[in-house]
Amino acid sequence: MTSPSPSSRKSLSKIACNRLQKELVEWELNPPAGFKHKVTDNLQRWVIEVNGAPGTLYAGETYQLQVDFPEHYPMEAPQVIFIPPAPLHPHIYSNGHICLDILYDSWSPAMTVSSICISILSMLSSSPAKQRPADNDRYVKNCRNGRSPKETRWWFHDDKV
Amino acid sequence: MAEEEVVAEVEAVEAVYGDDCVVLEKYPPHLHIHMKPRTADVSSQQFVEATIGIRASSKYPGEPPSISIVDSKGLDEQRQKQLLSIVYDNAAELSSCFMLVALCEAAVEKLSSMNHPDGNCPLCLYPLVNEDDGLPFMKLMSCFHCFHCECIIRWWNWIRTRKEADDANASRSSTSQKDMEDQTGRSEMIDEDMGKCPVCRKLFLAKDIEHVLDLVGTHSDVNSAETVVLDEHNLLQSDSEKIRRQKFESILKVQQENSGLIEPKKHEVLLPGMFLPRPVESTSTSTDKETKEEGNNNQAVDSQGTQGGSSNRPSTSKHKKFNGRMHTQRGRNSGKHVRQWIRKEDGPTS
Numbered sequence: 001m002t003s004p005s006p007s008s009r010k011s012l013s014k015i016a017c018n019r020l021q022k023e024l025v026e027w028e029l030n031p032p033a034g035f036k037h038k039v040t041d042n043l044q045r046w047v048i049e050v051n052g053a054p055g056t057l058y059a060g061e062t063y064q065l066q067v068d069f070p071e072h073y074p075m076e077a078p079q080v081i082f083i084p085p086a087p088l089h090p091h092i093y094s095n096g097h098i099c100l101d102i103l104y105d106s107w108s109p110a111m112t113v114s115s116i117c118i119s120i121l122s123m124l125s126s127s128p129a130k131q132r133p134a135d136n137d138r139y140v141k142n143c144r145n146g147r148s149p150k151e152t153r154w155w156f157h158d159d160k161v
Numbered sequence: 162m163a164e165e166e167v168v169a170e171v172e173a174v175e176a177v178y179g180d181d182c183v184v185l186e187k188y189p190p191h192l193h194i195h196m197k198p199r200t201a202d203v204s205s206q207q208f209v210e211a212t213i214g215i216r217a218s219s220k221y222p223g224e225p226p227s228i229s230i231v232d233s234k235g236l237d238e239q240r241q242k243q244l245l246s247i248v249y250d251n252a253a254e255l256s257s258c259f260m261l262v263a264l265c266e267a268a269v270e271k272l273s274s275m276n277h278p279d280g281n282c283p284l285c286l287y288p289l290v291n292e293d294d295g296l297p298f299m300k301l302m303s304c305f306h307c308f309h310c311e312c313i314i315r316w317w318n319w320i321r322t323r324k325e326a327d328d329a330n331a332s333r334s335s336t337s338q339k340d341m342e343d344q345t346g347r348s349e350m351i352d353e354d355m356g357k358c359p360v361c362r363k364l365f366l367a368k369d370i371e372h373v374l375d376l377v378g379t380h381s382d383v384n385s386a387e388t389v390v391l392d393e394h395n396l397l398q399s400d401s402e403k404i405r406r407q408k409f410e411s412i413l414k415v416q417q418e419n420s421g422l423i424e425p426k427k428h429e430v431l432l433p434g435m436f437l438p439r440p441v442e443s444t445s446t447s448t449d450k451e452t453k454e455e456g457n458n459n460q461a462v463d464s465q466g467t468q469g470g471s472s473n474r475p476s477t478s479k480h481k482k483f484n485g486r487m488h489t490q491r492g493r494n495s496g497k498h499v500r501q502w503i504r505k506e507d508g509p510t511s
Binding site: 015018019022023026072074108109110 | 287359362
Protein backbone atom coordinates (compact mmCIF):
# COMPACT_ATOMS: atom_id res chain seq x y z
CA MET A 1 0.00 0.00 0.00
CA THR A 2 2.82 2.36 0.75
CA SER A 3 5.67 1.78 -1.65
CA PRO A 4 7.50 -0.88 -3.58
CA SER A 5 8.43 -3.49 -1.04
CA PRO A 6 12.08 -3.78 -0.26
CA SER A 7 11.87 -7.49 -1.04
CA SER A 8 12.69 -6.63 -4.65
CA ARG A 9 15.85 -5.01 -3.36
CA LYS A 10 19.20 -6.42 -2.59
CA SER A 11 20.04 -6.67 1.07
CA LEU A 12 22.40 -4.20 2.69
CA SER A 13 26.12 -4.49 2.07
CA LYS A 14 28.38 -4.93 5.06
CA ILE A 15 29.46 -1.32 4.81
CA ALA A 16 25.85 -0.15 4.69
CA CYS A 17 25.04 -2.26 7.78
CA ASN A 18 27.93 -0.84 9.76
CA ARG A 19 27.04 2.67 8.83
CA LEU A 20 23.33 2.23 9.68
CA GLN A 21 24.11 0.65 13.02
CA LYS A 22 26.30 3.62 13.78
CA GLU A 23 23.51 6.01 12.74
CA LEU A 24 21.03 4.17 14.92
CA VAL A 25 23.27 4.43 17.98
CA GLU A 26 23.82 8.13 17.29
CA TRP A 27 20.06 8.64 16.82
CA GLU A 28 19.31 7.00 20.15
CA LEU A 29 21.82 9.24 21.92
CA ASN A 30 20.80 12.39 20.14
CA PRO A 31 17.53 12.16 18.17
CA PRO A 32 16.58 15.13 15.99
CA ALA A 33 13.94 17.25 17.73
CA GLY A 34 10.39 16.33 16.68
CA PHE A 35 11.21 12.82 15.43
CA LYS A 36 10.77 9.39 16.92
CA HIS A 37 12.23 6.23 15.45
CA LYS A 38 9.81 3.31 15.72
CA VAL A 39 11.95 0.42 16.80
CA THR A 40 11.81 -2.66 14.60
CA ASP A 41 14.30 -5.40 13.90
CA ASN A 42 14.51 -4.29 10.29
CA LEU A 43 17.62 -2.20 9.77
CA GLN A 44 16.82 -1.71 6.09
CA ARG A 45 13.49 0.04 6.63
CA TRP A 46 13.05 2.69 9.26
CA VAL A 47 9.67 4.11 10.17
CA ILE A 48 9.95 7.52 11.79
CA GLU A 49 7.25 9.58 13.44
CA VAL A 50 7.30 13.29 12.61
CA ASN A 51 5.67 15.93 14.77
CA GLY A 52 4.85 19.23 13.11
CA ALA A 53 6.91 21.99 14.68
CA PRO A 54 5.11 24.29 17.16
CA GLY A 55 4.08 27.59 15.66
CA THR A 56 3.88 26.24 12.10
CA LEU A 57 0.95 25.12 9.93
CA TYR A 58 1.58 21.54 10.97
CA ALA A 59 1.79 22.09 14.75
CA GLY A 60 0.19 19.24 16.69
CA GLU A 61 0.00 16.98 13.62
CA THR A 62 1.81 13.67 13.39
CA TYR A 63 2.98 11.94 10.22
CA GLN A 64 5.04 8.90 9.44
CA LEU A 65 8.12 8.72 7.26
CA GLN A 66 9.30 5.49 5.72
CA VAL A 67 13.00 5.26 4.93
CA ASP A 68 14.26 2.34 2.80
CA PHE A 69 17.97 1.84 2.41
CA PRO A 70 19.57 0.51 -0.78
CA GLU A 71 22.36 -2.04 -0.90
CA HIS A 72 25.06 0.57 -1.30
CA TYR A 73 23.86 3.12 1.21
CA PRO A 74 25.26 5.76 1.80
CA MET A 75 26.69 5.95 -1.73
CA GLU A 76 23.09 5.77 -2.94
CA ALA A 77 20.37 7.88 -1.33
CA PRO A 78 17.73 6.12 0.73
CA GLN A 79 14.15 6.20 -0.51
CA VAL A 80 12.17 8.50 1.77
CA ILE A 81 8.40 8.85 1.57
CA PHE A 82 5.52 9.77 3.83
CA ILE A 83 3.22 6.88 4.62
CA PRO A 84 -0.20 8.22 3.50
CA PRO A 85 -1.95 10.27 4.69
CA ALA A 86 0.91 12.59 3.79
CA PRO A 87 0.94 16.20 5.02
CA LEU A 88 -0.64 18.76 2.70
CA HIS A 89 2.34 20.62 1.28
CA PRO A 90 3.23 22.16 -2.12
CA HIS A 91 6.13 19.67 -2.46
CA ILE A 92 4.54 16.55 -1.07
CA TYR A 93 2.36 14.39 -3.31
CA SER A 94 -0.67 12.58 -1.98
CA ASN A 95 1.06 9.23 -2.46
CA GLY A 96 3.72 10.36 0.00
CA HIS A 97 6.47 11.18 -2.51
CA ILE A 98 8.56 14.19 -1.53
CA CYS A 99 10.07 16.64 -4.00
CA LEU A 100 13.31 17.48 -2.18
CA ASP A 101 16.61 17.67 -4.05
CA ILE A 102 18.79 16.13 -1.33
CA LEU A 103 16.81 12.90 -1.60
CA TYR A 104 17.74 12.56 -5.26
CA ASP A 105 20.30 14.50 -7.30
CA SER A 106 21.82 16.44 -4.43
CA TRP A 107 22.30 13.45 -2.17
CA SER A 108 25.70 13.22 -0.58
CA PRO A 109 27.01 10.24 1.41
CA ALA A 110 27.93 12.62 4.21
CA MET A 111 24.20 13.09 4.92
CA THR A 112 22.43 10.97 7.48
CA VAL A 113 18.86 9.96 8.31
CA SER A 114 19.00 12.58 10.99
CA SER A 115 20.06 15.35 8.58
CA ILE A 116 17.33 14.26 6.13
CA CYS A 117 14.74 14.50 8.89
CA ILE A 118 15.87 18.00 9.79
CA SER A 119 15.59 19.04 6.12
CA ILE A 120 12.09 17.60 5.83
CA LEU A 121 10.93 19.32 9.01
CA SER A 122 12.37 22.61 7.80
CA MET A 123 10.58 22.14 4.48
CA LEU A 124 7.30 21.56 6.33
CA SER A 125 7.87 24.48 8.67
CA SER A 126 8.47 27.00 5.89
CA SER A 127 5.31 26.07 3.98
CA PRO A 128 3.15 29.09 3.20
CA ALA A 129 -0.04 27.12 2.57
CA LYS A 130 -1.46 23.66 3.07
CA GLN A 131 -1.91 22.54 -0.51
CA ARG A 132 -0.87 19.77 -2.87
CA PRO A 133 1.57 20.28 -5.76
CA ALA A 134 -0.16 21.60 -8.89
CA ASP A 135 0.56 18.38 -10.83
CA ASN A 136 -0.45 16.06 -8.00
CA ASP A 137 -3.11 14.04 -9.81
CA ARG A 138 -1.07 13.49 -12.95
CA TYR A 139 2.02 12.50 -11.00
CA VAL A 140 0.23 10.14 -8.64
CA LYS A 141 -1.50 8.46 -11.60
CA ASN A 142 1.89 7.91 -13.23
CA CYS A 143 3.18 6.25 -10.08
CA ARG A 144 0.27 3.84 -9.70
CA ASN A 145 2.25 0.72 -10.45
CA GLY A 146 4.34 1.26 -7.34
CA ARG A 147 7.10 3.31 -8.88
CA SER A 148 9.78 4.57 -6.54
CA PRO A 149 10.22 8.34 -6.31
CA LYS A 150 13.90 7.72 -6.98
CA GLU A 151 12.95 6.81 -10.55
CA THR A 152 11.24 10.14 -11.09
CA ARG A 153 13.11 12.81 -12.96
CA TRP A 154 12.50 15.66 -10.57
CA TRP A 155 12.56 19.32 -11.41
CA PHE A 156 13.65 21.46 -8.52
CA HIS A 157 12.45 24.91 -9.32
CA ASP A 158 11.56 26.31 -5.96
CA ASP A 159 14.09 26.83 -3.23
CA LYS A 160 11.89 28.98 -1.06
CA VAL A 161 9.73 26.36 0.58
CA MET B 162 44.97 61.14 21.16
CA ALA B 163 43.49 57.72 21.91
CA GLU B 164 42.51 57.44 18.28
CA GLU B 165 46.11 57.79 17.14
CA GLU B 166 47.22 55.06 19.50
CA VAL B 167 44.51 52.73 18.26
CA VAL B 168 45.45 53.39 14.65
CA ALA B 169 49.08 52.67 15.51
CA GLU B 170 47.98 49.38 17.05
CA VAL B 171 46.06 48.41 13.93
CA GLU B 172 49.21 49.13 11.92
CA ALA B 173 51.13 46.86 14.26
CA VAL B 174 48.70 44.01 13.60
CA GLU B 175 49.05 44.68 9.88
CA ALA B 176 52.82 44.51 10.20
CA VAL B 177 52.64 41.16 11.99
CA TYR B 178 50.13 39.45 9.70
CA GLY B 179 50.97 41.08 6.38
CA ASP B 180 48.69 39.91 3.59
CA ASP B 181 46.73 37.76 6.03
CA CYS B 182 45.35 40.89 7.64
CA VAL B 183 42.59 42.81 5.89
CA VAL B 184 41.81 46.18 7.43
CA LEU B 185 38.19 47.03 6.70
CA GLU B 186 38.28 50.10 8.89
CA LYS B 187 41.23 51.80 10.57
CA TYR B 188 39.13 53.59 13.13
CA PRO B 189 37.22 52.34 14.93
CA PRO B 190 39.19 49.19 14.08
CA HIS B 191 37.56 46.47 12.01
CA LEU B 192 39.89 43.70 10.85
CA HIS B 193 39.73 40.27 9.28
CA ILE B 194 42.77 38.17 10.07
CA HIS B 195 43.47 34.91 8.35
CA MET B 196 45.17 32.59 10.83
CA LYS B 197 47.03 29.37 10.45
CA PRO B 198 48.41 27.20 13.21
CA ARG B 199 52.02 27.92 14.01
CA THR B 200 52.96 24.35 13.26
CA ALA B 201 51.63 24.50 9.73
CA ASP B 202 54.58 25.36 7.56
CA VAL B 203 54.04 22.07 5.80
CA SER B 204 50.60 22.22 4.23
CA SER B 205 50.06 18.49 4.61
CA GLN B 206 50.44 18.93 8.37
CA GLN B 207 47.82 21.64 8.58
CA PHE B 208 44.33 20.57 9.56
CA VAL B 209 42.71 23.80 10.70
CA GLU B 210 42.65 27.49 9.84
CA ALA B 211 40.35 30.38 10.57
CA THR B 212 39.59 33.93 9.60
CA ILE B 213 38.83 35.94 12.71
CA GLY B 214 36.88 39.17 12.59
CA ILE B 215 37.73 41.80 15.20
CA ARG B 216 35.53 44.83 15.46
CA ALA B 217 35.95 47.52 18.07
CA SER B 218 33.83 50.50 18.86
CA SER B 219 35.02 54.07 19.38
CA LYS B 220 35.10 53.28 23.11
CA TYR B 221 37.96 50.80 22.59
CA PRO B 222 40.14 50.08 24.53
CA GLY B 223 37.76 51.00 27.35
CA GLU B 224 35.33 48.47 25.88
CA PRO B 225 36.66 45.17 24.46
CA PRO B 226 36.17 44.49 20.73
CA SER B 227 33.70 41.91 19.49
CA ILE B 228 35.24 38.80 17.97
CA SER B 229 33.73 36.50 15.36
CA ILE B 230 34.80 33.61 13.18
CA VAL B 231 34.29 34.81 9.61
CA ASP B 232 35.44 31.59 7.99
CA SER B 233 37.15 28.42 9.09
CA LYS B 234 38.38 25.09 7.87
CA GLY B 235 38.62 21.87 9.82
CA LEU B 236 36.80 23.26 12.84
CA ASP B 237 33.43 21.87 13.84
CA GLU B 238 30.97 23.96 15.80
CA GLN B 239 32.36 22.84 19.13
CA ARG B 240 35.93 23.73 18.26
CA GLN B 241 34.83 27.08 16.81
CA LYS B 242 33.19 27.85 20.15
CA GLN B 243 36.35 26.86 22.01
CA LEU B 244 38.41 29.17 19.83
CA LEU B 245 36.04 32.10 20.39
CA SER B 246 35.84 31.61 24.12
CA ILE B 247 39.65 31.57 24.48
CA VAL B 248 39.84 34.89 22.67
CA TYR B 249 37.04 36.37 24.78
CA ASP B 250 38.70 35.14 27.98
CA ASN B 251 41.86 36.97 26.93
CA ALA B 252 39.88 40.08 26.13
CA ALA B 253 38.36 40.02 29.61
CA GLU B 254 41.79 39.63 31.22
CA LEU B 255 43.29 42.49 29.25
CA SER B 256 40.29 44.71 29.83
CA SER B 257 40.94 48.38 28.91
CA CYS B 258 44.45 47.64 27.59
CA PHE B 259 45.47 47.73 23.93
CA MET B 260 44.86 44.10 23.18
CA LEU B 261 44.48 43.54 19.43
CA VAL B 262 47.88 41.91 18.93
CA ALA B 263 47.51 39.85 22.09
CA LEU B 264 44.09 38.58 21.02
CA CYS B 265 45.45 37.48 17.65
CA GLU B 266 48.32 35.71 19.39
CA ALA B 267 45.87 33.90 21.67
CA ALA B 268 43.81 32.77 18.68
CA VAL B 269 46.87 31.48 16.82
CA GLU B 270 48.00 29.70 19.97
CA LYS B 271 44.64 27.95 20.31
CA LEU B 272 44.58 27.07 16.61
CA SER B 273 48.01 25.51 16.95
CA SER B 274 46.83 23.37 19.84
CA MET B 275 43.82 22.26 17.77
CA ASN B 276 45.83 21.44 14.66
CA HIS B 277 44.74 17.84 14.38
CA PRO B 278 41.77 16.23 12.68
CA ASP B 279 38.87 15.66 14.98
CA GLY B 280 35.66 13.68 15.03
CA ASN B 281 34.30 10.99 12.76
CA CYS B 282 34.81 10.20 9.12
CA PRO B 283 31.73 11.78 7.50
CA LEU B 284 31.27 8.73 5.29
CA CYS B 285 31.43 5.76 7.67
CA LEU B 286 30.81 7.76 10.87
CA TYR B 287 33.58 5.94 12.73
CA PRO B 288 36.39 7.98 14.35
CA LEU B 289 38.93 9.38 11.91
CA VAL B 290 41.82 8.68 14.20
CA ASN B 291 41.59 5.40 16.00
CA GLU B 292 44.57 3.81 17.62
CA ASP B 293 43.05 0.34 17.37
CA ASP B 294 42.55 0.03 13.64
CA GLY B 295 44.92 2.76 12.46
CA LEU B 296 43.07 3.33 9.21
CA PRO B 297 44.81 5.98 7.13
CA PHE B 298 42.87 9.15 6.52
CA MET B 299 43.30 12.04 4.10
CA LYS B 300 42.39 15.69 3.85
CA LEU B 301 40.93 17.62 0.95
CA MET B 302 43.19 20.60 0.40
CA SER B 303 40.37 22.93 -0.63
CA CYS B 304 38.23 22.62 2.50
CA PHE B 305 40.25 20.58 5.02
CA HIS B 306 37.50 18.00 5.38
CA CYS B 307 39.04 14.70 6.36
CA PHE B 308 38.00 11.17 5.45
CA HIS B 309 39.33 7.67 5.81
CA CYS B 310 41.26 7.00 2.61
CA GLU B 311 39.30 3.83 2.05
CA CYS B 312 35.96 5.61 2.46
CA ILE B 313 36.66 8.53 0.14
CA ILE B 314 38.17 6.30 -2.52
CA ARG B 315 35.12 4.05 -2.40
CA TRP B 316 32.95 7.11 -2.93
CA TRP B 317 35.24 8.45 -5.65
CA ASN B 318 35.12 5.19 -7.57
CA TRP B 319 31.38 5.08 -7.10
CA ILE B 320 30.74 8.51 -8.66
CA ARG B 321 33.20 7.71 -11.45
CA THR B 322 31.30 4.53 -12.26
CA ARG B 323 28.02 6.40 -12.10
CA LYS B 324 29.33 9.12 -14.38
CA GLU B 325 30.49 6.59 -16.94
CA ALA B 326 27.06 4.96 -16.88
CA ASP B 327 25.37 8.35 -17.22
CA ASP B 328 27.61 9.30 -20.13
CA ALA B 329 26.75 6.06 -21.87
CA ASN B 330 23.05 6.74 -21.35
CA ALA B 331 23.34 10.33 -22.47
CA SER B 332 25.04 9.39 -25.72
CA ARG B 333 22.28 6.90 -26.42
CA SER B 334 19.39 9.19 -25.54
CA SER B 335 18.13 11.91 -27.81
CA THR B 336 19.46 15.45 -27.71
CA SER B 337 16.17 16.82 -26.44
CA GLN B 338 16.50 14.71 -23.34
CA LYS B 339 20.02 15.95 -22.89
CA ASP B 340 18.81 19.51 -23.12
CA MET B 341 16.32 18.80 -20.40
CA GLU B 342 19.04 17.43 -18.19
CA ASP B 343 21.06 20.55 -18.71
CA GLN B 344 18.13 22.76 -17.89
CA THR B 345 17.28 21.06 -14.66
CA GLY B 346 20.94 20.87 -13.84
CA ARG B 347 20.09 17.32 -12.96
CA SER B 348 23.42 15.70 -13.32
CA GLU B 349 25.38 18.92 -12.77
CA MET B 350 28.24 16.93 -14.05
CA ILE B 351 31.58 17.51 -12.53
CA ASP B 352 34.52 18.00 -14.82
CA GLU B 353 36.79 15.08 -15.48
CA ASP B 354 39.47 16.49 -13.21
CA MET B 355 37.24 17.96 -10.51
CA GLY B 356 35.17 16.60 -7.66
CA LYS B 357 32.93 18.01 -4.96
CA CYS B 358 33.51 17.49 -1.26
CA PRO B 359 30.76 15.22 0.11
CA VAL B 360 30.43 17.46 3.15
CA CYS B 361 30.51 21.02 1.79
CA ARG B 362 30.39 20.49 -2.01
CA LYS B 363 33.45 22.65 -2.46
CA LEU B 364 35.24 21.80 -5.67
CA PHE B 365 38.53 19.96 -5.41
CA LEU B 366 41.04 18.74 -7.94
CA ALA B 367 40.92 15.07 -8.84
CA LYS B 368 44.64 14.84 -8.34
CA ASP B 369 44.12 15.69 -4.65
CA ILE B 370 42.42 12.38 -4.27
CA GLU B 371 44.21 10.29 -6.80
CA HIS B 372 47.48 10.15 -4.96
CA VAL B 373 45.60 8.22 -2.30
CA LEU B 374 44.44 5.62 -4.78
CA ASP B 375 47.80 3.89 -4.55
CA LEU B 376 47.35 3.42 -0.83
CA VAL B 377 44.07 1.62 -1.16
CA GLY B 378 44.54 -0.17 -4.45
CA THR B 379 42.85 0.99 -7.60
CA HIS B 380 40.73 -2.13 -7.82
CA SER B 381 38.82 -1.56 -4.60
CA ASP B 382 35.13 -1.54 -5.31
CA VAL B 383 32.09 -0.37 -3.43
CA ASN B 384 31.65 -3.59 -1.51
CA SER B 385 34.81 -3.79 0.49
CA ALA B 386 38.53 -4.11 0.30
CA GLU B 387 38.25 -7.69 1.51
CA THR B 388 36.83 -8.93 -1.76
CA VAL B 389 39.80 -7.48 -3.57
CA VAL B 390 42.18 -9.49 -1.45
CA LEU B 391 40.12 -12.58 -2.11
CA ASP B 392 40.10 -11.94 -5.84
CA GLU B 393 43.84 -11.56 -5.87
CA HIS B 394 44.20 -14.81 -4.01
CA ASN B 395 41.92 -16.57 -6.47
CA LEU B 396 43.82 -15.15 -9.40
CA LEU B 397 47.14 -16.33 -8.08
CA GLN B 398 45.69 -19.81 -7.64
CA SER B 399 43.88 -19.84 -10.98
CA ASP B 400 44.67 -22.36 -13.70
CA SER B 401 45.82 -19.75 -16.17
CA GLU B 402 48.26 -18.39 -13.64
CA LYS B 403 49.56 -21.89 -12.87
CA ILE B 404 50.05 -22.61 -16.56
CA ARG B 405 51.75 -19.29 -17.05
CA ARG B 406 54.06 -19.88 -14.12
CA GLN B 407 54.94 -23.36 -15.38
CA LYS B 408 55.69 -21.96 -18.79
CA PHE B 409 57.87 -19.27 -17.32
CA GLU B 410 59.69 -21.73 -15.11
CA SER B 411 60.36 -24.10 -17.98
CA ILE B 412 61.81 -21.28 -20.07
CA LEU B 413 63.89 -20.20 -17.12
CA LYS B 414 65.13 -23.79 -16.72
CA VAL B 415 66.17 -24.00 -20.35
CA GLN B 416 67.88 -20.65 -20.06
CA GLN B 417 69.78 -21.80 -16.99
CA GLU B 418 70.80 -25.04 -18.72
CA ASN B 419 72.08 -23.16 -21.74
CA SER B 420 73.70 -20.71 -19.33
CA GLY B 421 72.29 -17.76 -21.20
CA LEU B 422 69.39 -16.52 -23.25
CA ILE B 423 67.60 -18.88 -25.54
CA GLU B 424 66.43 -18.09 -29.01
CA PRO B 425 62.72 -17.45 -28.93
CA LYS B 426 60.38 -19.11 -31.37
CA LYS B 427 59.94 -17.21 -34.63
CA HIS B 428 56.28 -16.36 -34.03
CA GLU B 429 57.08 -14.86 -30.62
CA VAL B 430 59.23 -12.04 -31.90
CA LEU B 431 58.63 -9.07 -29.69
CA LEU B 432 59.21 -5.41 -30.12
CA PRO B 433 58.54 -2.73 -27.54
CA GLY B 434 54.86 -1.93 -27.35
CA MET B 435 53.75 -5.33 -28.60
CA PHE B 436 51.99 -7.87 -26.49
CA LEU B 437 51.62 -11.52 -27.16
CA PRO B 438 48.22 -13.13 -27.05
CA ARG B 439 48.48 -15.79 -24.41
CA PRO B 440 46.61 -16.56 -21.25
CA VAL B 441 47.83 -14.31 -18.52
CA GLU B 442 46.17 -12.77 -15.51
CA SER B 443 45.84 -9.23 -14.32
CA THR B 444 47.57 -9.01 -10.96
CA SER B 445 50.17 -6.32 -10.90
CA THR B 446 52.93 -8.67 -9.71
CA SER B 447 52.55 -10.84 -12.75
CA THR B 448 52.59 -7.88 -15.10
CA ASP B 449 55.93 -7.04 -13.60
CA LYS B 450 57.18 -10.54 -14.33
CA GLU B 451 55.70 -10.22 -17.75
CA THR B 452 57.72 -7.13 -18.55
CA LYS B 453 60.86 -8.76 -17.27
CA GLU B 454 60.29 -11.75 -19.45
CA GLU B 455 59.54 -9.47 -22.33
CA GLY B 456 62.77 -7.63 -21.71
CA ASN B 457 64.67 -10.87 -21.93
CA ASN B 458 62.98 -11.75 -25.16
CA ASN B 459 63.79 -8.36 -26.56
CA GLN B 460 67.45 -8.87 -25.89
CA ALA B 461 67.16 -12.20 -27.58
CA VAL B 462 65.59 -10.52 -30.55
CA ASP B 463 68.49 -8.13 -30.76
CA SER B 464 71.06 -10.88 -30.72
CA GLN B 465 69.07 -12.76 -33.27
CA GLY B 466 68.83 -9.64 -35.40
CA THR B 467 72.59 -9.42 -35.67
CA GLN B 468 72.75 -13.07 -36.64
CA GLY B 469 69.86 -13.53 -38.98
CA GLY B 470 69.55 -10.05 -40.45
CA SER B 471 66.39 -9.68 -42.42
CA SER B 472 64.89 -13.03 -41.48
CA ASN B 473 62.65 -11.61 -38.80
CA ARG B 474 61.44 -8.59 -40.72
CA PRO B 475 58.39 -10.16 -42.30
CA SER B 476 57.12 -11.52 -39.02
CA THR B 477 57.67 -8.15 -37.40
CA SER B 478 55.53 -6.32 -39.87
CA LYS B 479 52.91 -8.98 -39.54
CA HIS B 480 52.80 -8.37 -35.83
CA LYS B 481 52.68 -4.65 -36.32
CA LYS B 482 49.66 -5.01 -38.49
CA PHE B 483 48.07 -7.30 -35.95
CA ASN B 484 48.80 -4.85 -33.19
CA GLY B 485 47.26 -2.04 -35.19
CA ARG B 486 44.07 -3.96 -35.62
CA MET B 487 43.82 -4.48 -31.90
CA HIS B 488 44.15 -0.76 -31.42
CA THR B 489 41.11 -0.01 -33.46
CA GLN B 490 39.15 -2.70 -31.70
CA ARG B 491 40.01 -1.38 -28.30
CA GLY B 492 39.17 2.14 -29.33
CA ARG B 493 39.48 4.95 -26.84
CA ASN B 494 41.33 3.20 -24.06
CA SER B 495 44.33 2.26 -26.15
CA GLY B 496 46.57 3.87 -23.56
CA LYS B 497 46.32 0.92 -21.23
CA HIS B 498 47.80 -1.75 -23.46
CA VAL B 499 48.53 -4.48 -21.02
CA ARG B 500 45.45 -4.42 -18.89
CA GLN B 501 43.08 -4.16 -21.82
CA TRP B 502 44.73 -6.98 -23.62
CA ILE B 503 44.74 -9.21 -20.59
CA ARG B 504 41.10 -8.64 -19.93
CA LYS B 505 40.27 -9.76 -23.45
CA GLU B 506 42.28 -12.90 -23.03
CA ASP B 507 40.95 -13.66 -19.61
CA GLY B 508 37.35 -13.74 -20.66
CA PRO B 509 37.13 -17.08 -22.38
CA THR B 510 39.71 -18.94 -20.28
CA SER B 511 38.36 -18.22 -16.81
